């Protein structure tokens with residue numbers, strides 16, 4: 001079984017995002033960019049399924065600028081077999097992304113597509129579910145365990161009340177949650193090896209997908225800032241402050 | 250504009266998150282509800298009483314029993330032929346279903362709406378709430394998920410919606426429900442609690458969480474929360490996680506105990522009315538957002554607080 005793993009290049013999660021003064025977005029000039037953490041978890045899960053003998057080939061895909069190649073090389077260094085860069089300098093919305101991934105799925109015929117549950121920049125949490133709708137496949141979102149059993153996959157999902165397990169017919173879409181696994185670091189030899197793994201470059205037009213946005217960003221602004229309050233000297237002072245607010249047993 | 254609001258329920262009662270979604274939808278136009286599930290007569294009757302609702306569409310079918318999106322999304326898409334907007338609370342159920350509906354309708358979804366600025370204009374958080382985007386849809390129909398903490402709850406009673414059975418849809422044959430581990434709690438739910446007591450990595454073990462955090466929460470009638478580090482380390486179950494990728498909360502009072510205040514954690518709680526932080530490191534970032542900060546060892550300070558409050 002082949003596994004398709006979409007990976008997005010995003011602002012590193014350790015960097016504090018700064019809104020641009022002109023209100024057009026977040027400043028991404030000269031800041032560290034990395035693979036979306038949920039997508040690292042997706043790559044790791046695919047590699048584990050290959051190590052178990054369930055998967056035979058892992059194809060990493062990214063939609064983005066030429067620099068997204070770096071993200072794909074990271075996926076290859078972790079253990080993906082080949083990569084596809086769908087190159088564009090435009091911001092591509094989840095619906096258009098899902099259409100691109102659908103076209104790739106039609107061509108590659110994967111048994112599983114493993115996406116992140118959300119990208120930590122757009123925070124949309126949509127792409128996997130949309131891809132499931134377009135392919136007509138089942139979806140196991142917010143996964144904390146994935147077990148392939150014959151022609152089905154069972155997915156344990158993190159839901160508001162706890163955990164839930166569903167059984168899905170293959171092929172299927174999975175989106176990762178934080179506790180699915182701990183992604184490995186690529187070793188130096190594997191980073192070297194990744195440089196010679198195949199990386200195809202395509203464009204959205206190659207897949208017949210129009211990426212014109214449906215949603216216009218009117219402006220981007222800073223959230224209301226919260227100012228620091230006071231430090232209390234001891235528990236007694238804290239108790240007094242809380243009681244004054246009506247908080248007590 | 251006619252809106253269709255997803256009613257989140259547990260088989261017997263309507264969940265609070267629905268009420269915030271109703272308020273958001275009422276800013277767009279007429280509010281209709283969808284109650285889907287197996288054996289949901291009671292829920293439908295309760296939903297019809299929500300203030301301001303028009304029709305309540307009820308899809309009662311075994312195939313809708315566990316909110317499987319493969320079965321639910323086609324049902325919603327069909328009902329959308331006679332509605333202009335689908336509005337779901339941004340719960341794990343809403344997030345699972347709404348994008349699938351949007352793609353079936355070939356429209357973009359707007360996620361985690363914070364405010365309605367116009368008939369097609371909304372604000373929503375990006376970058377873990379470090380930026381707020383104002384966005385305008387150009388699609389013919391809207392699909393929205395709504396952040397529960399950003400809207401007042403509609404009154405649960407006072408309405409008189411007309412209940413109407415829907416016969417559409419069924420089992421798509423793609424997925425089935427196997428089981429769930431849903432902890433039954435006799436304390437308030439995290440997303441609707443007035444007070445939340447959260448513990449972080451500093452607790453060191455599940456025993457210490459029980460010993461230090463739980464008694465304070467018990468005394469205040471508070472819900473229990475945690476940082477990702479505390480969940481990852483197994484001190485508490487996953488549904489306790491507050492943050493960018495956990496639950497978004499905005500209680501009257503939020504206690505962050507032994508939590509450093511990473512941006513991903515702040516994303517989930519910085520709209521709390523009052524934040525109390527207890528941390529032994531006076532430079533911990535959590536103090537930058539705390540109304541009351543106490544620099545102390547939590548293992549001494551929290552039991553003392555529990556005793557004195």
Ligand SMILES: Cc1cc2nc3c(=O)[nH]c(=O)nc-3n(C[C@H](O)[C@H](O)[C@H](O)COP(=O)(O)OP(=O)(O)OC[C@H]3O[C@@H](n4cnc5c(N)ncnc54)[C@H](O)[C@@H]3O)c2cc1C
Nearest residue numbers: 006025063091093115116118119122123124125126127213
């Ligand atoms: C300030 C700002 C303004 C913006 N303005 C616009 C705009 O006007 N129009 C517009 O179209 N977009 C705009 N965007 C982009 C948009 O918000 C999202 O980046 C885009 O819609 C994708 O959503 P997401 O990454 O949050 O998707 P999610 O659904 O959260 O992503 C889930 C998963 O899908 C996969 N995935 C997502 N993106 C990619 C990718 N590029 N390559 C490979 N896999 C991927 C990953 O596996 C990821 O984990 C803007 C973004 C910002 C920050």
Ligand SMILES: Cc1cc2nc3c(=O)[nH]c(=O)nc-3n(C[C@H](O)[C@H](O)[C@H](O)COP(=O)(O)OP(=O)(O)OC[C@H]3O[C@@H](n4cnc5c(N)ncnc54)[C@H](O)[C@@H]3O)c2cc1C
Nearest residue numbers: 449450451476477478492493494495507508509514529547
């Ligand atoms: C993609 C992604 C998503 C994430 N999503 C979330 C999320 O949703 N929610 C979330 O919480 N995190 C999330 N995180 C993790 C986040 O970045 C932090 O790692 C996490 O919040 C840290 O948890 P903590 O504050 O408990 O631990 P730490 O950062 O280790 O902080 C522990 C604190 O306890 C204090 N302390 C230690 N001992 C004592 C003592 N005896 N008395 C008092 N204080 C003491 C220390 O001074 C320190 O400040 C995410 C990370 C990523 C990459």
